[in-house]
Amino acid sequence: MSLGDTVIETKDLKVYFTKGGLLSKKSVVKAVDNVSIKIRRGEVLGLVGESGSGKTTLGRTTIGLQVPTEGQVIYYDSKGFSHVINPRNITKDIRRKLQMIYQDPYSSIDPYMKVYDALRQPLYYAGVRDRAEIEEIIHKAFDDVGLPYDLLGNYVFQLSGGQRQRLAIARALMMDPDYLVADEPVTMLDASLKGLIVEDLKKINQSRGLSILFITHELPVAKVIAHRIAIMYLGKIIELGPTKRIVENPLHPYTQALLQAYPRLEPEARDKLFKVNVRELELVWPKSGCRFHPRCPFVMKRCETEEPPLKEVEPGHYVACWLY
Amino acid sequence: MPPLLRVEGLKVYFHMPRGLVRAVDEVSIYLNKGEIIGIAGESGSGKSTLALGIMRLIMPPGFIEGGNIYFEDTEVLHLPEKVFNSEYRWKRIAMVFQGSMNGFTPVYKIRDQIKEVLEVHGYGGDPDQRVNELMKMVNLDPSIADRYPHELSGGQKQRAFIAMALALNPRVLIADEPTTALDVITQTHIINLLKQLRKELGISIIFITHDIALMSMITDRMYIMYAGRIVEHADAADIVRKPKHPYTKLLMEAVPDPSKEYIKGIPGFMPDLARLPPGCRFQTRCPFVMDICKREEPRLKRVENSEVACWLYG
Numbered sequence: 001m002s003l004g005d006t007v008i009e010t011k012d013l014k015v016y017f018t019k020g021g022l023l024s025k026k027s028v029v030k031a032v033d034n035v036s037i038k039i040r041r042g043e044v045l046g047l048v049g050e051s052g053s054g055k056t057t058l059g060r061t062t063i064g065l066q067v068p069t070e071g072q073v074i075y076y077d078s079k080g081f082s083h084v085i086n087p088r089n090i091t092k093d094i095r096r097k098l099q100m101i102y103q104d105p106y107s108s109i110d111p112y113m114k115v116y117d118a119l120r121q122p123l124y125y126a127g128v129r130d131r132a133e134i135e136e137i138i139h140k141a142f143d144d145v146g147l148p149y150d151l152l153g154n155y156v157f158q159l160s161g162g163q164r165q166r167l168a169i170a171r172a173l174m175m176d177p178d179y180l181v182a183d184e185p186v187t188m189l190d191a192s193l194k195g196l197i198v199e200d201l202k203k204i205n206q207s208r209g210l211s212i213l214f215i216t217h218e219l220p221v222a223k224v225i226a227h228r229i230a231i232m233y234l235g236k237i238i239e240l241g242p243t244k245r246i247v248e249n250p251l252h253p254y255t256q257a258l259l260q261a262y263p264r265l266e267p268e269a270r271d272k273l274f275k276v277n278v279r280e281l282e283l284v285w286p287k288s289g290c291r292f293h294p295r296c297p298f299v300m301k302r303c304e305t306e307e308p309p310l311k312e313v314e315p316g317h318y319v320a321c322w323l324y
Numbered sequence: 325m326p327p328l329l330r331v332e333g334l335k336v337y338f339h340m341p342r343g344l345v346r347a348v349d350e351v352s353i354y355l356n357k358g359e360i361i362g363i364a365g366e367s368g369s370g371k372s373t374l375a376l377g378i379m380r381l382i383m384p385p386g387f388i389e390g391g392n393i394y395f396e397d398t399e400v401l402h403l404p405e406k407v408f409n410s411e412y413r414w415k416r417i418a419m420v421f422q423g424s425m426n427g428f429t430p431v432y433k434i435r436d437q438i439k440e441v442l443e444v445h446g447y448g449g450d451p452d453q454r455v456n457e458l459m460k461m462v463n464l465d466p467s468i469a470d471r472y473p474h475e476l477s478g479g480q481k482q483r484a485f486i487a488m489a490l491a492l493n494p495r496v497l498i499a500d501e502p503t504t505a506l507d508v509i510t511q512t513h514i515i516n517l518l519k520q521l522r523k524e525l526g527i528s529i530i531f532i533t534h535d536i537a538l539m540s541m542i543t544d545r546m547y548i549m550y551a552g553r554i555v556e557h558a559d560a561a562d563i564v565r566k567p568k569h570p571y572t573k574l575l576m577e578a579v580p581d582p583s584k585e586y587i588k589g590i591p592g593f594m595p596d597l598a599r600l601p602p603g604c605r606f607q608t609r610c611p612f613v614m615d616i617c618k619r620e621e622p623r624l625k626r627v628e629n630s631e632v633a634c635w636l637y638g
Binding site: 050051160161162190191192193194195196197198199217218219220221223224247257258259261262263264265266267268269270273274276278280 | 360366367477478479505510512513516520534535536537538540541542543544559563564574575576579580581584586587588589590591593
């Protein structure tokens with residue numbers, strides 16, 4: 001599939017949160033720190049990182065749910081106009097084009113709503129008031145995610161986890177978005193459902209040419225859907241490249257550990273300990289240098305003082321590590 | 325040598341408005357000394373209920389309908405609650421609950437919370453020293469016990485909870501999804517810790533997870549659970565090399581693997597446990613469903629090195 005021009009771009013994006021201040025010492029959490037990425041039309045970008053790495057904050061900022069501290073998010077619409085995305089002055093028409101689905105389908109949709117109403121309401125607010133038109137849009141979205149129409153009369157709480165997540169996807173698709181943030185859409189789901197939902201999203205990406213930021217902490221899940229993968233660690237993108245290269249030739253020690261640590265069907269392993277040369281995350285924020293250096297097995301003098309920039313090592317494959 | 329723990333025909337049911345939910349239905353498992361066994365299945369299969377049943381922590385509307393649990397030679401399911409609580413629960417059988425890393429109350433230091441467990445169960449020695457010992461056992465610096473839960477990372481909290489479960493030197497540890505909320509790197513560290521505890525303390529572990537790949541890397545034997553029943557049981561190596569039950573096969577194909585280009589799913593969903601169809605509970609999702617599957621429920625029977633409940637094997 002050919003990918004078009006950029007649809008979402010972040011330029012030196014920073015999102016900081018201050019915590020404490022009343023009783024404890026004030027501190028700044030740099031949830032997103034100097035992130036510049038481009039997502040192309042029709043592309044799935046996999047954003048992989050552990051909890052607390054800032055991937056959800058980055059996702060929320062790209063659709064205008066979070067005010068950037070510094071830097072910009074730019075959305076290029078299909079007519080070629082560019083819009084700076086900021087919750088303070090985003091318009092309804094642009095909001096429609098940037099959608100999000102959330103991790104937990106049990107809390108992202110009101111369980112006591114009828115399925116039909118859960119879909120009708122956002123359309124109503126978007127200005128679609130004609131009954132026939134509403135019906136048509138809802139049916140089309142249901143077709144896209146493979147839900148039967150007779151569920152429309154049910155209450156949301158009567159749906160299974162997989163059906164709810166499909167409903168969440170349908171609700172986002174109704175708005176005919178250009179860009180979708182899928183925030184850990186399969187994390188809460190069983191192994192049996194995970195594959196089905198990922199395949200759904202893959203199909204939607206292909207049939208609609210929809211750009212997706214696919215957020216996950218599971219690299220193998222990102223691998224099956226993403227064209228490119230970005231690895232995020234404590235607010236920074238530390239590696240970015242084509243999916244195939246990231247999986248076959250991971251460069252950053254953190255990416256390597258992520259691949260190594262992923263469980264495989266391997267009963268021969270039961271008598272051995274896992275080989276992980278990366279230390280467990282502790283709640284210590286490195287004061288200087290590379291953010292990964294307290295856990296890195298290859299740490300050098302330089303890593304403690306200087307922060308490595310994101311550097312292109314092979315075409316399209318970037319890494320932020322002094323080893324390269 | 326008889327098994328350390330033997331569960332026979334355990335039934336845990338729930339009275340629900342929509343009917344009687346048979347969450348655990350005639351489940352039999354055993355655990356040998358020093359063994360790590362696994363119970364795998366998707367959510368709603370009854371694996372956590374089974375664990376809570378063993379701990380006798382089933383709350384209404386749930387109740388234990390029948391069965392026996394033997395610890396060594398003693399039947400413990402029908403012991404008076406008082407005796408079970410003072411002799412077995414936490415002392416001989418301890419449990420790390422699902423999401424237990426959030427099970428610490430945020431307002432007390434870790435040390436005080438572990439000391440409380442020691443006190444309640446009448447620990448004789450110096451509690452502070454025991455806490456330090458326990459922290460070292462789970463590879464945490466004893467000074468971490470003097471922190472509040474929110475000052476610990478997820479992995480550290482999970483270790484601290486395991487330390488608390490080990491407080492009274494139990495012989496059996498039930499670990500219910502102990503790594504589900506952790507990132508993969510921390511997960512491998514916790515798995516290594518469990519293996520190390522088995523080796524150093526000789527503790528036996530029941531490991532519960534929905535991740536069959538992770539389970540294959542830690543357990544000696546595996547039970548596959550579906551809709552309240554054990555559908556397959558074998559050595560981990562036999563299950564991985566030669567899965568027999570169609571559900572086990574599908575579960576294995578659903579494992580995301582960095583070397584695969586796709587992830588398979590299992591279409592359909594589990595039957596409503598209050599309205600079970602006659603016959604096999606997996607019939608609605610089984611690719612090999614036959615006539616008999618809709619009439620009669622298959623029982624576990626021995627096939628090669630496995631036990632499997634499926635009509636494909638006669």
